[in-house]
Structures are given as C-alpha cells and as structure tokens.
Amino acid sequence: MKQSTPEDAKEGAPEKDGDPKDEHGEQDEHDEHGHVEAPPASADTIARRQLLGKMSVALGVAGGVALGVPMVGFIVAPLFRKAPREWRAVGKIEQFKVGETVNVVFVDASPLPWAGVTAKTAAWLRRVSETEFEAFSVNCAHLGCPVRWMAEAKLFMCPCHGGVYYQDGSVAAGPPPHALPQYPVRVTDGQVEIRTDPIPIG
Numbered sequence: 001m002k003q004s005t006p007e008d009a010k011e012g013a014p015e016k017d018g019d020p021k022d023e024h025g026e027q028d029e030h031d032e033h034g035h036v037e038a039p040p041a042s043a044d045t046i047a048r049r050q051l052l053g054k055m056s057v058a059l060g061v062a063g064g065v066a067l068g069v070p071m072v073g074f075i076v077a078p079l080f081r082k083a084p085r086e087w088r089a090v091g092k093i094e095q096f097k098v099g100e101t102v103n104v105v106f107v108d109a110s111p112l113p114w115a116g117v118t119a120k121t122a123a124w125l126r127r128v129s130e131t132e133f134e135a136f137s138v139n140c141a142h143l144g145c146p147v148r149w150m151a152e153a154k155l156f157m158c159p160c161h162g163g164v165y166y167q168d169g170s171v172a173a174g175p176p177p178h179a180l181p182q183y184p185v186r187v188t189d190g191q192v193e194i195r196t197d198p199i200p201i202g
C-alpha cells in the first residue's frame with residue numbers, strides 16, 4: 001500500500017476562496033474588480049446575434065412603412081386632387097345695389113380636411129346692371145395678399161407691395177404680373193351665385 005505524503009494531502013485539500021482555478025483546473029477570467037467575465041462568444045453565437053439584430057431592424061422599418069405610408073397619403077393626397085368647380089350662393093339679388101362693389105364670403109369648393117375656417121374664401125362682387133354681375137378675386141395676382149376695393153378711387157389696392165388694379169381688374173401699377181382673376185357669376189332663382197375656380201397666383 002502506498003503511504004500518503006504531504007503533497008497528496010495538499011492535492012486533496014479544498015481550494016481557498018479566491019482561487020482562480022475552476023473544478024477542471026482552468027483559469028477563470030477576472031477583471032480588475034475581481035468580477036468573473038463571461039467566456040467569449042463563439043462565431044456561431046455572434047452570427048446568430050447579428051442576424052437577430054438585422055431582423056429586428058427590418059421588422060421595425062417594415063412596421064414604420066406600413067403605418068407611415070397611409071398617413072402621409074391621407075395628408076398629401078388632397079393637395080394633388082384637382083379642385084372641383086362649384087356654384088356657391090352669395091346672397092339674394094336684391095341685396096346688391098347697381099354700381100356697388102362689395103365683399104362676399106363663400107366656402108371654397110375643395111376645402112382640405114383640416115382647413116377649418118380657412119375653407120372660407122371671398123370675392124369682390126359688383127352689380128354692373130339689373131342683370132349683370134362681375135366678381136374679382138380678393139387675392140393679389142402677385143403673391144396672394146388680400147386686395148381692398150377703394151370705392152372713391154375706383155381702384156383695387158394691395159397693401160403688401162403696392163400693387164394697384166383698375167376697377168375692371170387690369171393692372172394699374174406695381175408688381176402684379178397680370179390682372180385680378182375673375183369668377184363666373186350667375187343668378188339662379190333670385191340667388192347670386194359665384195363659381196369657385198382655382199386662383200392663379202404669380
């Protein structure tokens with residue numbers, strides 16, 4: 001029988017706390033604070049993590065597109081829709097005196113869903129004779145500022161850049177590139193009606 005030696009006793013003794021070797025005698029990785037670090041990931045694990053990361057990004061992008069495209073379409077589509085032309089009643093014929101030019105308000109033919117009060121627009125309406133009317137845009141042909149009718153001077157004046165128009169809407173002075181646009185007007189069953197039209201600006 002072999003006699004046990006002091007070296008054998010040392011081998012069988014439990015490891016002391018803080019011994020860096022594991023049960024297989026391999027060295028654990030410690031950082032400077034004494035924490036055990038995870039063993040390095042294998043190439044397979046890294047590849048799987050990268051794949052999962054890419055799939056997460058792809059799913060996120062797909063979800064964003066699925067939600068975003070209909071919303072953008074809802075907001076932008078009305079801007080490209082052709083404005084319809086509608087007749088709008090602006091008052092009874094007896095409300096208007098021959099020779100007078102007055103401001104009338106009506107609802108635009110194609111208000112945007114979010115337009116609110118801006119769906120309303122206006123025109124300068126003149127009763128030329130018992131049966132004849134003419135209507136001018138309130139928006140200057142230069143950059144769209146509202147023009148005013150100056151009854152005494154018989155001129156339309158734009159306060160923004162000094163644009164001036166004669167009473168027939170033609171340009172008298174200033175930067176407007178063309179005459180004030182006009183709306184078609186008709187009288188139906190005693191109601192004066194204006195037909196909404198897109199107003200060319202600039």
Ligand code: FES
Binds near residue numbers: 141160161175
């Ligand atoms: S917007 Fe009327 S003159 Fe410029």
